[in-house]
Amino acid sequence: MENVLESIAEGEILLSDGAMGTMLIDYGIELDQCFEAINLTHPDVLENIARSYCEAGSDIVQCNTFGASPMKLSMYSLEDKYAEINETAVKAARKAVGDKAVVAASMGPCGRLLKPFGDADTENVFDSFKKQAEVVINSGVDMILVETMTDIEEAKIAVKAAKSVSDNIPVGATMTFDSTPRGFFTIMGNDIKTAVKELENAGADIVGSNCGNGIEVMINIAREFKKFATKPIIIQPNAGLPEMVGGKPTYNESPQFMAEKAKQFLDIGVSIIGGCCGTTPAHIKALRQMINSYKEK
């Protein structure tokens, strides 16, 4: 597939994939530890997940690199393995989808708060994201998605770090918002207007939101993004909020429910839709059908 930014510019609506973490749980892997440690031992599971999303109709599949920045991995004493962990994830996804889908590397929070609220130095966080970006880009990834950010400063650092490795690599950045009586804010107090402005200034090619909410709240978040964004918008909702059923987290929004509601994303003018926690290949398949029939109208 050609460059995502060119496709979007030509008016394409792109479908990303669904969840990674909750899919890994369903594959039966013990997950009280590092989600990315399995890259070293079970690349076949990563291939299977990428293949199922590609077959379900995803234009973009994401690699299991969300928590694979050296700083985040250091919490599990795995920082020395960061190169191998990132490389395996990208190669597994590529092996599964070939050139049928865009392969995107996910970059999630470093796990620490920046000074003065926490103990992390800007330079160290930048360095950590840059190292991760170098490996995923050298491993042949097509784009980078900075995700689930709640601190605009950290999100900007991640975007700049990725862009410092390559000017050409498309970089998307999405943040997670809470719905409050005063509007949408991240835990750190960033609103959508600030997020859009600062992310675009930092060099993000695509901006938006993922995680934290089911689709109905995400539709309102998408509307708010549309008010301010000059760049394409990406929205990846959860399949609702998790409820514990028999000791296992379950997400209740069905593929049909999600696909029906997701039409509104297209009405609003969102360029990339996908799913976060609790979404499955079945959700992606339903979204694919919805997008295809929407286009025919």
Next chain:
Amino acid sequence: MDILQQISDNLQRGDDDKVFALTKQAIENNLPPKSILDDGLIAGMAVVGKKFKAHEIFLPDVLLAAKAMYAGMDQLKPLLIKEGIPAIGKIVVGTVQGDLHDIGKNLVAIMLKGAGFEIIDLGNDVSPEKFVDAALTNEASVIGLSALLTTTMPVMKKVVDLVKERNLSDKIKVIVGGAPLTDDYAHEIGADAYGFDGMNAVDKVKMLMELN
């Protein structure tokens, strides 16, 4: 303006240097340490807690206010001990085994400290044994458990079970909290209370202490 009010105001603004200097000045002026604590620091944190709950301020503001609170509290602590004024209660807190997320736990610890409790913070990835042992060693009457991951929530039950196994249910109460938690889940695993957020945890802990 009243110096205690100034302490409270500067704490709310997160100005740790000013809170440090004002607390020092209040001590030098021979104000009772207990009233500097209650009417200055704790009063300020109570406002911070309320504003945070109402989404008027956010996590960074709370963290800066906490820093300011410690700048004052660290000076008062030796004086309170000298005068034999105990904290209103002792609580062991931590994030359960397998979970490395400590922002929520830290926030609850801040609110509890801000309400006058003594906190023994065991950090994250804490084993059930370590929770119970620390509560016994420190003579804490409440254990506060935090989890962000749905995968680590079941570990909370292990702590509750261990307290029962060691016949400590009369002495030690367990309160649980964290983003994926619910009142139902807390009930299901036999915890004594569920704290919906930091402020709610303070109320629930006070309730548990009255039970003891």
